[in-house]
Amino acid sequence: MKRKVGSFLFLISLILLLTGCWDKKEVEERSYVVAIGLDLPSGLDIEKEQAIDVTFQFSNPKLNVKGVSPSGGEEMKDVVSLTAPDLVSARNMANSFVTREISFTHNKVLIVSEELAKTEIFYRLLTTAFKDREIRRETSIIVTEGMASKFIEKNKPEMMIRPHRYYQFLIDRATETGLVPESTINRFFAITDGDADLFLAMYGSYNKHKDGFQDEDQYIAGQVPKKGGNPVQLIGSAVFKEGKMIGKLSGEETRITRLLDNTSNIRDLFSSFQDPLDKEYKIAVRIKKTRKNKVEVKLRNGPPEINVTYPLDMKILSVPSMVNYAEDIENQKKLKLALEEKLKENAEKLIKKTQKEFKTEPFYWSLYVRPLFSTVKEYETWDWNNKRYPYADIHVTMDLEITGFGKQFRESDIEKVID
Structure with missing residues (x-):
């Protein structure tokens, strides 16, 4: 009897081990999508016909085979576009001419045209597509000025032949610099469906x-003065309210937004400011945020009062004016005061823009308002974003700490080098 029970349990264990392989697919049997583009279809009334232009960029499995050398431009040929009712239907329709099973499991980016992002259809399409199990929550959203299909076609990185690696590196590095926001699908729904x-x-x-020369972080995509290389630019942010695009922010404004948002993961930034003691020059700085902002919200009969303490650590990297900041304490005080005033001015300017133009805040300060109410219904009735925030009295206090001045040269040392 014990032997029969043991044999039965052994067979059951084998079945459990083998059940995970029933739907196994080899790499050669699948076409992996690494970028998806969404556009409004031309010549169709989207209010009467549910339709969207979908562009797929596939990863070529031959490029991952050891010993196989890819030919130039081969990767960009794996781009197809079609018109379909929605994103999920487009995948099945594409299999009418794509020989392998299409998979979204390796997709890194969802590229949306600005024209589509400004319609209510975008939120509905993304909501239905999000239910597909292969649509990853960490997929990044990029809004492009022109058509998404052309963005994918014109995107030809000269130093990277594998597009899945290119998009990953591009997004990771761009978010580290702070010039673009973290814009995953998961964050989109968390914010849009939340407050x-x-x-x-x-x-x-x-x-x-051609809009002329500006500071390095005051551009938006398409304005950066560059020559040669990949024509695609990624800087600034598209602003969404209730799932619909309503405006844009420059790279500088995007940086400030991320610094004022405690939920944003930001490392160190590089920027430049006018030298307060010699305004013909600019100093280069490295900014780190090692402490969280302190946000205090006070409820009153009238507009609420918000006090924000804005802490930053800054290291001076370059002083082309040759002003001695490292050894002169008085110069250090003047520099710190000038930097604090400029940072505070930039933050207050952005806050006023969000109050007057957008009528809602992108800093996620609602997290500090909710605990002030005993029930969710009471908080929703109070209506933080639409009725309270646009009229709130907001005070910004800078807490700047200069951690270093880099390597310094005296005038006598410079003269020796020049001679």
Whole structure:
């Protein structure tokens, strides 16, 4: 009897081990999508016909085979576009001419045209697509100035032949610099379906605009003065309210937004400021945020009062004016005061813009308002974003700490080097 029970349990264990392989697919049997583009279809009335132009960029499995050398431009040929009712239907329709089973499991980015993002259809399409088990929550959203299909076609990185690696590196590095926001699908729904705060998506462009020279972080995509290389630019952010795009922020404004948001994961930044003691020059700085902002909200009969303490650590990297800041205490005080005033001015300017233009805040300060109410219904009735925030009295206090001045040269040392 014991032997029969043991044999039965052994067979059951084998079945459990083998059940995970019933739907196994080899790499050669699948076409892995690494970028998806969404556009409004031309010539169709989207209010009467549910339709969308979908572009798929596939990863070529031959490029991952050891010993196989890819030919130039081969990867960009694996791009197809079609018109379908929604994203999930487009995948099945594409299999009418794509020989392998299409998979979204390796997709890194969802590229949306600005024209589509400004309609209510985008939120509905993304909501239905999000139910598909292969749509990853960490997929990043990029809003492009022109068509998403052209953004994918014109995106030809010269130093990277594998697009799945390119998009991953591009997004990771861009978010580290703070010039673009963290804009995953998961964050989109968390913010949009939560308190309806402003959601910021990465903003990209393949066009070129000649708007003159500005500081390094005051551009938006398409304005960066560059020559040669990949025409695609990624800087700034598209502003969404209740799932619909309502405006744009520059790279500088995006940085400030992320610094004022305690939920945003930001490392160190590089920027430049006007030298307060010699205004013909600018100093280069490295900014780190090692402490969280302190946000205090006070409820009153009138507009609420918000006090924000804005802590930053800054290291001076370059002083082209040759002003002695490292050894002169008085110069250090003047520099710190000037930097604090400029940082505070930039933050207050952005806050006023969100109050007057967007009527909602992108800093996720609603997290500090909710605990002030005993019930969710009471908080929703109070209506933080639409009725309270636009009229709130907001005070910003800078807490700047200069941690170093880099390597310094005296005038005598410079003269020796020049001679």
